[in-house]
Amino acid sequence: MxxxxxxxxxxxxxxxxxxxxxxxxxxxxxxxxxxxxxxxxxxxxxxxxxxxxGEVWVTGPDAAAFLDYALVGKISAMPVGKAKYSLICNEDGGIIDDLITYRRPAGADGTDTFLVVPNAGNAKVVAAALAERAGSGKEGGFDVAVEDASAxxxxxxxxxxxxxxxxxxxxxxxxxxxxxxxxxxxxxxxxxxxxxxxxxxxxxxxxxxxxxxxxxxxxxxxxxxxxxxxxxxxxxxxxxxxxxxxxxxxxxEAGMPLYGNELSLERSPFDAGLGPVVALKSKEGDFVGRSALEAAKEAGSERKLVGLKGLGRRAGRGHYPVLKDGVVVGEVTSGQPSPTLGYPIAMAYVDIEFTEPGTALDIDLRGKAEPFEVVALPFYKRQK
CATH class of the missing domain: 3.30.1360.120 (Probable tRNA modification gtpase trme; domain 1)
Structure with a gap:
């Protein structure tokens, strides 16, 4: 690499x-x-x-409509000066990346201007996907320019x-x-x-x-x-x-997902608890992955992302099995001792029947079952 x-x-x-x-x-x-x-x-x-x-600028008369098509959120509804958390998915509904889009003031010629910020390892992939999608989605493509300014x-x-x-x-x-x-x-x-x-x-x-x-x-x-x-x-x-x-x-601690841990091509936004990010109702027209995401929402999730609070002192780590009565029912995506809270915390994908807060589960720590409890995310919320 x-x-x-x-x-x-x-x-x-x-x-x-x-x-x-x-x-x-x-x-x-x-x-x-x-x-x-x-x-x-x-x-x-x-x-x-x-x-x-990454930093990818999307500009042009069709910029808002294009991002509505390229991403799962309704970017066109965002006022100038605001930012929006969204996802870019593939046709199968898998998550390519999570990202933040900023709507900036229109350019001198009055055309819309957006800044899309993808994650480090995905920046080139996202920039390439946006460039490709600019040429599709409607006859003749979208009237937009996609500029990767990351470098x-x-x-x-x-x-x-x-x-x-x-x-x-x-x-x-x-x-x-x-x-x-x-x-x-x-x-x-x-x-x-x-x-x-x-x-x-x-x-x-x-x-x-x-x-x-x-x-x-x-x-x-x-x-x-x-x-x-x-x-x-x-x-x-x-x-x-x-x-x-x-x-x-x-x-x-803030319960924020990390691509490659909580988010991946193998997981839908609904599995990750990000269903509200997907504008299936508020956004008219097609967008990349819409059909697959509609089907995924209808089918429901077999496993969902939950927070786990350690009842002992040992922490679970990524890929450690989650157990219920000795049977594997999930897998840790991220875990470590919480410096702020003073006990181990983890996020994990768990079989849907064991996702209610208060459910007692174990994490297999190299052959020893360590007790954890399902809790609502985030683990930590700042005092305002």
Whole structure:
């Protein structure tokens, strides 16, 4: 597999990060203590490099209608400035990726503009699928342009209860309202002080940690200066750089799925508890995977994704069997001790008859049955 390096790789080296391959990218796993990084995000703030994520611009007169066809959500109903979580599925209803789409102001010629952000390992696949679907779906194809800007775009996240205060240090006082007034799952252009000069950057109030936080899209050349500016502004608040290890434990506590673990081509959105994301009723016309998804909803799921709370001290891990009275009834997709809650947690696909909260199950921990209980997701929800 080809190794890719983000524009911030040298910064991570200076900070002493240990690296791991993720979706073909060399990414920081942790800098010192993954537990300390996890707790920093819950209590103050963490700084993440998400530049391995993809950025695909979809523009043109048919952009909204095209994304309605290409994705399972009703993207055309989204107001300018908002973001929407959605899925891109294949014709069989399998999940190619989960992604966030941002609706941006129309271009100078009045045409619609959207930014689609897929996951790291799927970015090229999603960009290719969108380009292919632009030529289908209606006679003559859609009047859209699909531009994969992933190679020239970096993404930096600031997550945690102090995130807003930190970013305000980098924004002129007269424009603070752009940050403080930004709603969850919305985005706006904000002037940031980066490396001694002002840069208009796209700021989104989104994240993957269960905390309040922001994600900032920035050109590769400006990524390192922005990283340094955020780190300096956040120093008095206790901001720390965070790697993939803490990001994984944070998203698991928040009950957020990870592609390749909870989501895959073999699972339908209904299995994963993402049925509300699929606009079968609100969206007229065909979209890729519609017939298969209608059939999957009608048939019901044999297994569904649930949360499992450990009643002991040992944690289940991905692919460990889930048992009921010694019989395998499911499989763990993600699991580890919860740093915030103090007990083991896991997500797992479990036979439908054992998915009610309160159901007692076991996880087979290498030959020993460890007790767990089905609980509602998320495991952790921040106090607002």
């Amino acid at each position: 080809t190794e890719n390096f983000t524009a911030l790789y040298a910064e991570h080296q200076k900070l002493g990060a240990s690296f791991t391959d993720f979706g073909g990218w060399q990414m920081p796993l942790k800098y010192s203590s993954e537990l300390a990084e996890h707790h920093a995000v819950r209590k103050s703030a963490g700084l993440f490099d998400l530049s391995h994520m 020239t775009t970096s993404l930096i996240a600031v997550q945690g209860p102090k995130a807003e205060e930190i970013l305000l240090r980098l924004v002129p006082a007269a424009r603070h309202d752009l940050v403080t007034g930004l709603k969850y799952y919305a985005a706006v252009e904000v002037p940031f002080l980066v490396g001694g000069s002002s840069k208009d950057l796209l700021l989104a109030r989104t994240g993957y940690t269960g905390e309040d936080g922001f994600e900032i899209f920035v050109a590769n050349d400006d990524a390192a200066p922005l990283w340094a500016s955020v780190a300096e502004a956040g120093a008095e608040f206790g901001i720390v750089p965070c790697g993939l290890a803490s990001r994984d434990s944070l998203r698991l």
